[in-house]
Amino acid sequence: MSRIVVVATGIEVDIDKLKGFAYRAKLITYASGCGLVPESRIWVPGNTEYEYHEDGLYYRDSFCGSFAVPGREWIKLDNEYGRSVWSMYYDGGMQPPYNVPSAENIAFANRHFRILKSALSNLEPENPYRGPTKQLFHHEDCRDIWYGCTVKGSFERFNGNEWMRFLPEGRSIAKVTFAQRFGGGIIIYK
Numbered sequence: 248m249s250r251i252v253v254v255a256t257g258i259e260v261d262i263d264k265l266k267g268f269a270y271r272a273k274l275i276t277y278a279s280g281c282g283l284v285p286e287s288r289i290w291v292p293g294n295t296e297y298e299y300h301e302d303g304l305y306y307r308d309s310f311c312g313s314f315a316v317p318g319r320e321w322i323k324l325d326n327e328y329g330r331s332v333w334s335m336y337y338d339g340g341m342q343p344p345y346n347v348p349s350a351e352n353i354a355f356a357n358r359h360f361r362i363l364k365s366a367l368s369n370l371e372p373e374n375p376y377r378g379p380t381k382q383l384f385h386h387e388d389c390r391d392i393w394y395g396c397t398v399k400g401s402f403e404r405f406n407g408n409e410w411m412r413f414l415p416e417g418r419s420i421a422k423v424t425f426a427q428r429f430g431g432g433i434i435i436y437k
Contacts (some may be wrong), residue, residue: 252403255436258324259405263435265304265322266402269314269333270375272299272306272322278367288327291369298327305329314348314356315340316427327398331434333402335376339409339427358392359425365393366409374398377409392424406430 251264262435276282276297284296284307296309310318317338322330341359345352366378374380376398381394383393392416398407408428 252433252435253329254332254434258330258332258436260324260433262402265333266375266434267300267372268304268306269322269402270370270372271301271319273308273367273375275299276306277308278364278370280364289428310337312340314346314352317381330436333431333433335429335431337377337427337429339425341425344422345424355424362392362411363425364396365370366396375402375409376405377427379409393421400432402432404432 249264251259252262253259267296276299282297282299284298289296289309289416290307291309291311294309294311296307298308299306303325305323306320307323307327308318308320310316320335320337321351322333323331325432340346341352341356345355362379370377370379371379376396377396378396380396380398383395393412393414394409395410395412398405400406406428407430408426410423410427411425413424414421
């Protein structure tokens with residue numbers, strides 16, 4: 248049974264429909280490299296943005312940076328100019344000393360971003376926020392870096408953390424090398 252939430256006078260949204268749309272939009276955009284917004288239509292100059300739309304819903308992901316990456320995702324009704332009904336922020340990135348631009352750190356960060364894209368490609372339909380929450384995850388090419396994600400709350404209001412740990416060969420303790428927090432939910436107007 249679907250849950251309907253009133254987000255403004257005369258405007259109702261179906262939570263299950265929004266959740267399913269968020270799941271599909273995230274898989275189809277950044278995780279797969281599709282839906283890149285042309286520079287002429289970017290909302291925030293200098294940002295990288297992805298979009299997806301279907302059945303009267305519109306999704307946009309906007310972020311900037313490399314070593315530190317703040318970003319926000321929106322779901323709007325109708326199109327990119329429609330009313331926002333759901334949003335999620337994320338903020339974090341590579342941790343010291345790996346967050347200082349250098350050839351070595353850029354190569355190390357690129358390995359992390361391959362893992363992040365792979366983790367986001369394994370998004371769970373019941374938790375369409377970031378990567379998988381049920382188990383630690385790693386990419387075939389980077390077995391020494393593990394991804395983890397925790398979430399509290401529901402699609403209507405949530406927060407969470409994601410991280411990656413690097414376990415150098417011969418070591419028994421992994422070090423957190425990437426960390427990011429995220430949160431968001433339904434937007435309700437007066």
